[in-house]
Amino acid sequence: MKTIITLLIVTFLTSFSTLDEEEVYLCGTEGAKKYHLSKSCRGLSGCKHEITKKKLSEAKELGLKLCAWED
Template identity: 35%
Template structure:
């Protein structure tokens, strides 16, 4: 049972790596957002850019606190 759970967990984590997330185009942005309508993006004075979750993580961005 534990093996099945672990395999399903790995598959779902791998599936998340290709999901699109949104970041503010500012060089100072530290967060990624699950939707482009997130409250955390309301202060973005630059373009909102869709990127992959994997790319956001590689850029050391973390999930917006409004979406936790």
């Protein structure tokens, strides 16, 4: 029984840590205000800079918010 509970707890905790490892997309590297979950997001359609990838945790550290088209 302890093994099952321990396994459930570990699975639960690791599921949260992998969310922050998800890669997101930014329009350029400087001046970006939003991050995008998909490279084909409508919010990136007018991007005139290189579309770059970052980890979700890095984008949040930079103060970026999720694009309203994907919210």
